[in-house]
Amino acid sequence: MAQTLPKPALRPFLAADVPILAAIFVAAIEELTVDDYSEAQREAWASGADDEERFGKRLASELTLVATLQNSPVGFASLKGADHIRMLYVHPSAAGQGVASMLCDALEKLAGARGAKSLTVDASDTAEGFFAKRGYVAKQRNTVTMNGEWLANTTMQKSLLSDAPKGATQ
Known part of the structure; x- marks a missing residue:
């Protein structure tokens, strides 16, 4: 009999999450x-x-969601304002299990509920393919400096208007 994998769940960010989310952030980048x-x-x-x-103040200042597997945080994402994905990180051990997709789905719904017509993200080169598969379109190539190092990313945008159900009436 096949064993089903536990399903990820979402919950709001709590101040007590900061150490584990910082560890997820670092592990995702490093690995x-x-x-x-x-x-x-x-x-x-x-x-x-x-x-x-x-780091915790930054997470608390935005709408931050935490993805959990069996009640343990495995990823997080934050929405800055109504229309910008600021962070989306998943622990390497949970990568490929739908965690990032679930977080992104939730942020897209929340952005739409906040009145955003589109959603933007400054995607790392690693994440660019993930966002492209979700319908985000590259708009601009960027170079940012962090602690004396230059890193490239791409500003991508997705229209949220096309997500309305077909035939829906107001």
């Missing part, structure tokens, strides 16, 4: 972006979680 960024770039990027208090 999942190896093909796209140098070691020095990954270290500079991951250093964004070195100051847990500051």
Whole structure:
């Protein structure tokens, strides 16, 4: 008899989540972006979680959702304002299990509920394919500096208007 994998669940961010979300952030960068960024770039990027208090304040200042498997956090995503995905990170051990898709689905619904007509994200080179499969279109290539290292990403955008059910009436 085949065993079913546990389904991920979502819940709001809690202040007590900061240490584990910082660890997920670092692990995702260190392990999942190896093909796209140098070691020095990954270290500079991951250093964004070195100051847990500051990292936690950033998460708390945005609409942050936490994905869990069997009640343990395995990923998180945050929505800045009504229309910008600020962060989307999944622990390497949970990658490929639908966690990122579930987080992104939820942010897209929340952005639409907040009146956003479209949603943007500054996608890492690693995440660009994920967002493209979800209908996000590349708009602009960017270079950002973190702790003296240059990292490239792509601003991508998805229209939320086409997500309305066909034949729906107001």
